[in-house]
Amino acid sequence: MNARIVLIDDHPMFRRGVAQLVRSLPGMEIAGESGDGASGIEMVERLDPDxxxxxxxxxxMNGIETLRxxxxxxxxxxxxxxxxxxDGRDVLEAMRAGADGYLLKDLEPEELAMRIRQAVGGDLVIQGSLAGAMAEAAQQPLPQGExxxxxxxxxxxRLADGRCNKQIARELDIAEATVKVHIKHLLRKLGVRSRLEAAVWALNHPQQRRRSSDATTADPA
Known part of the structure; x- marks a missing residue:
């Protein structure tokens, strides 16, 4: 079954270009297009795309409001x-609103196609050039003692590498539900609200990452 995609953008020419790109990708199809957020939400609810x-x-209604x-x-x-x-502040706000990725419209078609495939496959997608901007907007050291x-x-x-929960569970040989619990705990400790924000934090704060002094072996879970 083809992956079904909905486009919500108020520029018809841009929608047309992206739609043409998506239709050229094996296993992808355009389920619908909308030029505004309110009708876009209704369309997504009706069509249930991937x-x-x-x-x-x-x-x-802007994109953040639409996402929310x-x-x-x-x-x-x-x-x-x-x-x-x-703008890093826009990236951060989108992530905190629950976005699964953030891409710029000036991407080359080949890279946009690759990112779309990754997103459909469950990966978190964010351009490398945006990671620094987002980190600057959310400079946040690991709290002392946490x-x-x-x-x-x-x-x-693995979050920093873009793995989804199922992939992480398989690689670590633990239950997917256990992965979700660990992610909830590390988000709290890092003071961030989304897994993508945590991934960007990890990439930009390697010097602040530290393990508990008594955690010399992996948790049994």
Missing amino acids: LVLIDLNMRP GMRLRRLRARCVMLTVSD ALTEREDQILD
Whole structure:
């Protein structure tokens, strides 16, 4: 079955170009297109796609508000922002609103195609050029005394590599539910709100990562 994608963007020409790219990819199809956030949310709820690509700067409902609206309705689709803004504050806000990725519209078609495949496959997608900007917007050291356990550190490594929960569970030979619990704990310890924010933190703060002094072996879980 083809992966179904919905585009939410108020620029018809850009939607047309992305739609053409998606249709050229094996196993992908465009399920629908919308030019505004409100109708986009309704479309996603009705069509239940696998992936939604959302523009940031739309009116009257912008991309962040659109994303939040979908998360409030608990729609299952993965959501990736596709925008012109490389402002770290926008990236951070999108991640905290529940985005599964953040890409810029100036990507080469080949890279955009690769990122779409990765997003459909469950990976977190963010351009390398945006990681630094996001980190600057969220400079946050690990709180004193809140050291990660070795297992949390192992999971954080894999989040930084873009692994999904199922992949992490398979690699560490633990239950997927256990992975979710560890992620919840490490997000709290790092003071971040999303797994992608944690991944970017890990990439930009290697010197601040430390394990508990008594965690010399992996957690049994």
